[in-house]
Amino acid sequence: xxxxxxxxxASNLALEHDIVFYTITALTVFFTLLVGVLVVFFTMRYxxxxxxxxxxxxxEHLPIELAWTITPLLLGIMVxxxxxxxxxxxxxxxxxxxxxxxxxKQWMWHVQHSNGVRENNTIHVPLGKPVKLVxxxxxxxxxxxxxxxxxxxxxxxxxYTEMWFTPTQVGKFHLFCNMYCGTQHxxxxxxxxxxxxxxxxEWLDSxxxxxRPTGFAAKGQQLFEKLNCGxxxxxxxxxxGTSLRGLLGKERRMKxxxxxxxxxxxxxxxITHPYEHLVEGYGQEMPAYDTxxxxxxxxxxxxxxxxxxxxxxxxxxxLKTHSGSAATGDDNPAFGAYEHLKRMDQE
Amino acid sequence: MSASLSPNGQAHHEEPNxxxxxxxxxxxxxxxxxxxxxxxxxxxxxxxFFLGSTAAGLVRLELTSPTGxxxxxxxxNKAFTAHGVIMIFFFLxxxxxxxxxxxxxxxxxxxxxxxxxxxxxxxxxxxxxxxxLALIGILGxxxxxxxxxxxxxxxxxxxxxVTITILGAFIAGFSSIATGINFIVTIHKMRAPGMTWFRLxxxxxxxxxxxxxxxxxxxxxxxxxxxxxxERVFRLGVFSPExxxxxxxxxxxxxxxxxxxxxxxxxxxxxxxxxxxAAFCRKRVFGYSFVAFSSLAxxxxxxxxxxHHMFVTSQSMYQGFFxxxxxxxxxxxxxxxxxxxxxxxxxxxxxxxxxxxYALGFIGLFTIGGLTGLYLATLxxxxxxxxxxxxxxxxxYVMVGGAILGFLGALHFWWPKxxxxxxxQGWGKFNAMLVFAGFNITFLPQFVxxxxxxxxxYHYYYLYPEFQxxxxxxxxxxxxxxxxxLIPAVYLTWSLIKGPRASANPWGAHGLEWEVASPPIxxxxxxxxxxxxxxxxxxxxxxxxxxxxxxxxxxxxxTEDKH
Numbered sequence: 001x002x003x004x005x006x007x008x009x010a011s012n013l014a015l016e017h018d019i020v021f022y023t024i025t026a027l028t029v030f031f032t033l034l035v036g037v038l039v040v041f042f043t044m045r046y047x048x049x050x051x052x053x054x055x056x057x058x059x060e061h062l063p064i065e066l067a068w069t070i071t072p073l074l075l076g077i078m079v080x081x082x083x084x085x086x087x088x089x090x091x092x093x094x095x096x097x098x099x100x101x102x103x104x105k106q107w108m109w110h111v112q113h114s115n116g117v118r119e120n121n122t123i124h125v126p127l128g129k130p131v132k133l134v135x136x137x138x139x140x141x142x143x144x145x146x147x148x149x150x151x152x153x154x155x156x157x158x159x160y161t162e163m164w165f166t167p168t169q170v171g172k173f174h175l176f177c178n179m180y181c182g183t184q185h186x187x188x189x190x191x192x193x194x195x196x197x198x199x200x201x202e203w204l205d206s207x208x209x210x211x212r213p214t215g216f217a218a219k220g221q222q223l224f225e226k227l228n229c230g231x232x233x234x235x236x237x238x239x240x241g242t243s244l245r246g247l248l249g250k251e252r253r254m255k256x257x258x259x260x261x262x263x264x265x266x267x268x269x270x271i272t273h274p275y276e277h278l279v280e281g282y283g284q285e286m287p288a289y290d291t292x293x294x295x296x297x298x299x300x301x302x303x304x305x306x307x308x309x310x311x312x313x314x315x316x317x318x319l320k321t322h323s324g325s326a327a328t329g330d331d332n333p334a335f336g337a338y339e340h341l342k343r344m345d346q347e
Numbered sequence: 348m349s350a351s352l353s354p355n356g357q358a359h360h361e362e363p364n365x366x367x368x369x370x371x372x373x374x375x376x377x378x379x380x381x382x383x384x385x386x387x388x389x390x391x392x393x394x395x396f397f398l399g400s401t402a403a404g405l406v407r408l409e410l411t412s413p414t415g416x417x418x419x420x421x422x423x424n425k426a427f428t429a430h431g432v433i434m435i436f437f438f439l440x441x442x443x444x445x446x447x448x449x450x451x452x453x454x455x456x457x458x459x460x461x462x463x464x465x466x467x468x469x470x471x472x473x474x475x476x477x478x479x480l481a482l483i484g485i486l487g488x489x490x491x492x493x494x495x496x497x498x499x500x501x502x503x504x505x506x507x508x509v510t511i512t513i514l515g516a517f518i519a520g521f522s523s524i525a526t527g528i529n530f531i532v533t534i535h536k537m538r539a540p541g542m543t544w545f546r547l548x549x550x551x552x553x554x555x556x557x558x559x560x561x562x563x564x565x566x567x568x569x570x571x572x573x574x575x576x577x578e579r580v581f582r583l584g585v586f587s588p589e590x591x592x593x594x595x596x597x598x599x600x601x602x603x604x605x606x607x608x609x610x611x612x613x614x615x616x617x618x619x620x621x622x623x624x625a626a627f628c629r630k631r632v633f634g635y636s637f638v639a640f641s642s643l644a645x646x647x648x649x650x651x652x653x654x655h656h657m658f659v660t661s662q663s664m665y666q667g668f669f670x671x672x673x674x675x676x677x678x679x680x681x682x683x684x685x686x687x688x689x690x691x692x693x694x695x696x697x698x699x700x701x702x703x704x705y706a707l708g709f710i711g712l713f714t715i716g717g718l719t720g721l722y723l724a725t726l727x728x729x730x731x732x733x734x735x736x737x738x739x740x741x742x743x744y745v746m747v748g749g750a751i752l753g754f755l756g757a758l759h760f761w762w763p764k765x766x767x768x769x770x771x772q773g774w775g776k777f778n779a780m781l782v783f784a785g786f787n788i789t790f791l792p793q794f795v796x797x798x799x800x801x802x803x804x805y806h807y808y809y810l811y812p813e814f815q816x817x818x819x820x821x822x823x824x825x826x827x828x829x830x831x832x833l834i835p836a837v838y839l840t841w842s843l844i845k846g847p848r849a850s851a852n853p854w855g856a857h858g859l860e861w862e863v864a865s866p867p868i869x870x871x872x873x874x875x876x877x878x879x880x881x882x883x884x885x886x887x888x889x890x891x892x893x894x895x896x897x898x899x900x901x902x903x904x905x906t907e908d909k910h
Contacts, residue, residue, distance in 0.1 A: 002813050003813055003814075003816040003817065004795075004799045004813050004814075005795065005799075006798065006799070007798065007799045007800050016727070017727055017728060017730075017731055020725060020727050020728050021722065021728050021731075021798075024718075024721050024722050024725060024728065027718065027721070028715070028718040028719060028721070031682075031714065031718055032711075032714050032715055032718060035685055035686075035689055035710065035711070035714045036711055036714070038689050038692075039689055039692065039707060039710055039711070042689065042692035042693050042695075042697075043692055043697050043699070043707065046628070046692060046693065046694060046695050046696060046697050047696075047697045047698075047699065048629075048696045048697060048698050053694075054694045054695075054696065055694075057630060057693075057694040057695075058633070058690075058693075058694070059630075059631045059632075059633060059634075059635070060633075060634060060635070060636070061633075061634070064634075064690070065634050065637050065683070065687075068682070068683060068686040069637075069679060069682075069683055072678065072679050072682045073675075073676070073679050076675035076676075076678060076679065076721070077672075077675060079675070079721060079725055080671055080672055080675050080724075080725065080726075082725070082727070083671060083724075083725030083726040083727040083728060083729075084667075084668055084671060084726050084727070085727070086726065086727025086728075087658070087664065087667060087668075087671075087726030087727045087730065088664065089727075090727060090730050091664050106504075139499075139504060140497075140499055140500040140504050141497060141499070141500065141594055143659065143734065145734075145735075145800070145802060147731065147735075147799065147800025148800070150730065150731040151730065151731070152659045152730050152731065152733065152734075153659050153730075154659055154660045154661070156588070156594055156595065156661065157499065157587075157588045157589065157594065158588025158589070158594075159588065159594075159595075159661060161661055174800060174810070174811060176800065176802045177802075178733075178734045178735070178802040178803075179497070179734065180424075180492075180493050180495075180497070180500070180803075180804040181500060182424075182491070182500060182504060182505065183420045183421055183424065183491075184420055185420075185424070185804060185805070185806075186420070186802075186804070186805035186806040186807045186808065187420075187807060189810060190810075
């Protein structure tokens with residue numbers, strides 16, 4: 001089984017931290033052993049019944065008292081100074097540090113880079129460049145904690161705080177919320193990705209490729225899969241539902257004998273009010289998805305649209321968009337449908 | 348002590364004592380006798396300890412899986428909050444002072460009772476009212492803020508039973524204050540003739556220092572908790588920026604009490620250890636005055652270290668220097684105590700009875716607990732370790748390894764005095780070692796977890812499954828610990844009914860409490876004792892007798908031997 005002994009040392013602050021840490025560890029081990037060994041040794045030696053010299057026991061001894069008062073005091077002050085020196089470094093970001101803005105809220109980290117690229121629960125940073133997180137909370141107190149960087153600071157509502165580091169190792173490191181903030185506190189975390197500077201610059205310029213704002217259709221596809229629409233609306237018509245492939249723009253025969261052209265309006269309306277226009281041969285099989293938000297309905301409709309456009313925007317393409325290849329134009333919501341939804345909301 | 352005291356020694360069970368003098372429930376519930384109030388406290392804090400331990404057990408069981416398997420997020424959050432609130436406010440803070448302080452302090456200084464018996468009884472009722480309110484909150488819906496009640500989560504965001512629980516902690520605070528005032532007045536005004544300040548047992552010094560902290564610190568937390576209620580109920584903006592308040596202000600006020608409160612929990616335990624070390628080494632505690640004054644030094648300095656909980660807050664960097672430095676200073680008197688206890692064993696005559704094993708365990712665990720505090724007093728390392736499992740491990744070494752081992756040591760040391768019965772030594776010793784082993788298995792892995800960055804108060808760690816090994820180890824240790832808390836419950840209950848009668852001084856210890864009957868009579872003493880010798884005057888034993896003699900000869904006053 002995999003278990004960590006020591007955390008990775010991935011920032012400029014980590015080594016100095018660990019030197020202080022292991023110094024205190026040495027003192028801890030030394031004094032614990034000293035006390036432990038003496039206690040055990042004295043206990044064994046002076047157990048009642050043992051024939052040992054107990055003559056002239058000492059009860060007061062000022063030099064000894066002073067020695068074991070002053071020695072820990074001096075050692076303590078040395079550790080204090082080392083810790084204070086490190087603390088000054090930890091709390092003093094260099095002026096040239098690159099700023100990244102962080103908003104903490106129950107229960108996620110919202111991160112924005114200076115050029116507007118956003119990410120949630122991840123922070124991409126360049127190797128070897130000082131980075132300063134400028135942080136604020138939207139609700140309760142949180143704390144940004146990156147163990148591999150040995151850096152942590154609380155995040156408040158109504159007040160900006162700062163935390164800085166220079167990453168020294170490429171890789172993926174844990175980030176945590178380390179101030180209890182309610183129900184999903186333990187899930188308010190993610191990763192810091194340290195990238196070589198050129199890769200980072202490319203990442204930033206391309207709008208943050210693996211967290212590119214996801215297109216409407218791609219979100220619609222996620223929703224389509226989540227709601228399991230495909231179990232009835234598959235590649236081919238099934239007894240439960242029609243196939244949605246190539247649906248848009250087609251003329252549909254309705255149960256009541258009328259016909260209509262499947263347009264955006266029809267798509268949207270059929271999700272929220274499926275029994276208004278039942279296609280010939282189908283009953284009231286589909287539940288009305290009227291609890292979806294207007295945005296979600298639009299996303300679904302946008303995805304269904306991609307199923308109708310020949311060739312270039314198959315579902316595979318929609319998936320690709322999601323996973324971050326070239327941006328396509330499928331983000332434009334259908335304005336007619338939007339108007340329709342607004343009407344629906346007002347009803 | 349060669350004072351003229353009550354006719355004691357071989358107390359026959361027909362003789363009246365504080366336990367059998369009356370039998371009605373009313374006589375217990377309206378008693379002014381400090382010893383009966385101590386027993387009332389012992390029963391009630393045991394109930395709270397059981398509840399707090401159950402919550403801890405649930406938390407540990409849940410953490411064996413990175414995705415949890417027993418409860419939802421909210422339930423988990425309520426479980427760890429219940430553990431913290433119950434253990435801190437309703438077990439650790441009252442534990443040793445309210446039980447053993449109440450019982451022993453008047454006897455140790457040669458008084459018939461505390462200065463204000465009715466105030467003493469009131470303190471128990473306040474404790475019970477506070478405890479009941481908190482339990483209503485915890486069991487009737489639950490609280491999910493953590494025992495620290497950080498704002499603005501507690502004041503504006505939590506949907507749980509915060510108000511009533513805080514009210515319970517608020518009322519329990521007055522119970523502490525009543526006890527603290529009582530102890531201070533009693534120590535100042537009611538010492539028997541000849542009981543000078545430097546003849547006071549170190550247990551009394553420790554309780555004096557504790558009482559100072561209680562009466563100076565507790566009002567601050569009381570006001571702070573009321574302000575949280577005011578913001579929560581009346582939306583009076585104090586701590587929440589939405590209402591014009593300051594969230595960091597709460598941390599300052601909270602830790603202004605809650606760090607000294609750590610010493611409220613540990614100082615009485617240190618007093619217990621001093622008594623046990625002297626009694627079972629048959630020797631005056633080394634450096635009596637250093638041990639006594641170190642308690643006062645801790646009490647004084649404890650009020651200037653609260654900011655070491657706030658090194659990663661918006662508190663200024665320069666304040667950080669101050670709080671870090673004073674935290675190192677407060678570590679020194681604790682170290683002095685440990686060194687003095689160690690030196691006490693030197694040239695002593697050591698009897699490894701049950702209380703002594705607890706005391707030796709205390710020294711080991713408290714040493715680790717104290718030294719690991721240095722990592723958190725050090726500014727640079729605290730930035731990484733604060734609020735991680737390292738902190739959890741550290742304060743459990745102090746609170747469980749220190750305060751609870753001290754409590755168990757006291758319970759086993761003075762049990763024969765309180766109830767006039769012995770308990771099986773074999774079981775007692777075995778259990779003391781079991782506690783020690785179980786404790787270390789539970790909390791040593793948590794240091795590793797903390798150094799590797801596992802945050803405290805985390806329900807799920809499925810993104811970090813590599814931590815599971817340590818959690819499982821910790822839970823295994825906690826299971827041992829749970830058993831080791833149940834075993835004494837069994838043999839001590841057995842002792843109450845069937846345990847052999849204890850003499851007035853079953854351990855051969857020195858001190859006024861060992862010169863009165865076991866159990867003592869209601870007024871403790873028949874006539875006021877006159878103290879003519881020093882505390883811990885163990886050294887009259889003939890050198891020849893000690894070298895030549897067998898254990899029985901050097902142990903003349905022991906009537907109950909090991910089982």
